[in-house]
Amino acid sequence: MLSTSDRLIDARAPLTTRMALGVSYNGSAYDGWQSQLSGRTVQDELERALTRFIAHGPIRTLCAGRTDAGVHGLMQVVHFDSPVVRPDHAWMRGTNSFLPHDIAVHWARQVPAHFHARANAVARRYAYVLLESPVRPSVDAGRVGWVFRPMALEPMQEAAQALLGEHDFTSFRAAQCQAHSPVKQLRRISITRRGAYWRFEFEASAFLHHMIRNIMGCLIAIGNGNHPASWMTEVLHARSRDAAAPTFSPDGLYFLGPLYDESLGIPTQTAAFDWLPG
Template identity: 40%
Template sequence: MEATWPQGTRILLHLAFDGAAFAGWQVQPGQRTVQGEVEAALSRLLDRPVRVQASGRTDAGVHALHLPAHFDLPRPFQGRALHRGLNALLPEDCLCRRLEPVAPDFHARYDARGKLYRYRILNRPERPLFRRRRVLWEPRPLAVEAMAACLAPLVGRHDFASFCAADADTETTEREVVAARLLRRGDELHLEVAGSGFLKHMVRAIAGTALEVGLGRLPAEAMAAILSARDRSAAGPTARACGLWLVEVTYDPERLEAWRAHPGDE
């Protein structure tokens, strides 16, 4: 017989979603959000109000292959029934891949040790049809080697103010990037950045700046000077949200070290 988890058990959800039709993660009045859909489904399933805390927020249009979030069970419930019931009630563009009980003091946001983001660029003359809301389309030729080279200065602990949204609410703009690289995947370029934490629009600003390099508007060597400027106006534009994917959030320091050597191989 399957075990029943008691009331008060903290549950960690491993969520994935297509962000195209969402106004981001966080609940907003009059907007369709991932948090709103997940909380509505859980509250209906458990017949109690449920509040969910995620590992972080995503902007409107951003996708996630793995976004962890936790909540506390408001009443006893079987684990398998909880998983099946939640997915039955979630909309088709959101999925709970798995769930598990965790320690009572576990926190999806504050215990996270690292995140891996991927920015997908479709680089071909023909515009996308089925991928149009999942990649950034750039039909012009790109200097791929220069784009890859420009990412090197980002690795390490730096002040990333040049890549932070002006309206970001943060105590410090210092962050650590453990790996940054550009991969070719068929007709797509995948710009991957792994780090212990990220600022608002940081990866999209990095992608937008790398695209300026790829289009020949900036030399690859400019990235170091842009980083040192600590001025958002020094960097390139913020790339569109549709190309950004949150690939993984880790709570394991060893996983962060693996990204340092080979980000995004898996």
């Protein structure tokens, strides 16, 4: 018999319990977030774990922002409808017991039935961690990007200013991007350094496919002296992918998560944020 906390909703009734989860993952071993025939994606692993935990039919999730193969997530937010009601801490611990070691649920919240992880997000955040060293990464291989040539901060900061605001980001858009419009509002770019590690943070209303990795390619080309800071403006105004630098490695890219209206009570970060270098 199910306990009160595990009570089943009448099977004839619609699924009315909507849950949101905050999930972190190391994307190195996965084919990205979105479910694929390979079954080797973060979404596939999470849905298998939720289905095993609930033991009441398959569970389907919807995320705040899809990530590519090799990209990591510090706070992916997902929502799903459940036929059972359980305490928030049970969702976290129970789901984690069925997840592989490189994926973890940090928090769980019951949310209103109208909550939508993607549509309700007012902003999304990413970070790129870059190692500047004559020697390639070893213990942090797969978790940081790498450059072996010295980079200068001021030209990159000047170039980043040209991207702030609402623009047509076609020059930084992957050919397979499915977004309806290339126009996005880039609200913040910060560039800092600690030791050999650079940290680039981006916040925007939304991002195009490969947008950050393409911007990173251009920032690095400017930082190492291959182009002047003014080149970023030329690339932006060209509205052509051919004008920009090659797409940079996914290894150091982290989805920091979405932001929502405070009234929803959705956390803005997880404990995984404390690890991020730079």
